């Protein structure tokens with residue numbers, strides 16, 4: 657089976673400095689993959705290159721077998737790669753439902769956003785999605801009244817409303833309470849039943865909750881990959897996290 661994402665010998669240089677350095681990576685459709693790595697390991701650049709924001713200096717990024725090099729960021733988004741940034745980008749004056757409707761319509765293009773009402777089927781999908789993201793009781797609240805965690809879930813919902821095949825989620829639990837963090841983990845695990853997802857995260861408790869396979873980046877390359885136990889016990893990983901157990905080094909690794 658063709659992997660949903662395949663990265664071959666990828667190097668990204670900024671003024672001669674390799675933010676990504678001969679990196680190779682593969683994931684199959686339906687995987688929930690967690691990427692960790694110390695500050696400066698190349699995690700953000702990794703996402704930037706998948707979404708087309710940054711172009712490879714060398715090497716290839718293949719999405720469902722197609723080389724992304726010649727496509728713009730917009731084209732890549734329309735091909736089915738959706739990205740959730742660290743800070744929520746929801747419309748604060750619109751309700752939860754309106755935010756989701758807008759995201760679903762935007763997926764169909766500007767004309768549809770302005771003039772075409774959602775079909776019955778699309779409305780049913782959004783109804784289910786509001787339940788999935790746990791915001792049914794607040795469906796008619798303006799997003800400005802939501803907590804930080806609820807805004808994150810809404811934005812994840814807006815991403816899903818655009819029907820991406822691959823979701824890229826950057827540090828979804830930064831700044832969330834323990835309970836919100838746990839609920840975010842449950843949400844991502846539920847979404848992983850029908851989506852391929854890459855999550856970048858520092859919070860090791862959260863990584864343990866959701867991770868099946870973890871990829872560790874270091875100095876722009878894959879240092880090691882495997883189950884959370886495999887990765888945590890790998891001496892190379894322990895060394896790059898300053899010789900400390902992962903969860904203890906976490907507090908020193910936050911940006």
Ligand SMILES: Nc1ncnc2c1ncn2[C@@H]1O[C@H](COP(=O)(O)OP(=O)(O)OP(=O)(O)O)[C@@H](O)[C@H]1O
Nearest residue numbers: 670674675693694695696697698699700701702911
């Ligand atoms: N536009 C740029 N110009 C120059 N150097 C850059 C640029 N973007 C990233 N870098 C460098 O590339 C390296 C990788 O950066 P990147 O932001 O991808 O790491 P990261 O793993 O996301 O780090 P963090 O956890 O701190 O967000 C860093 O050393 C960074 O300084």
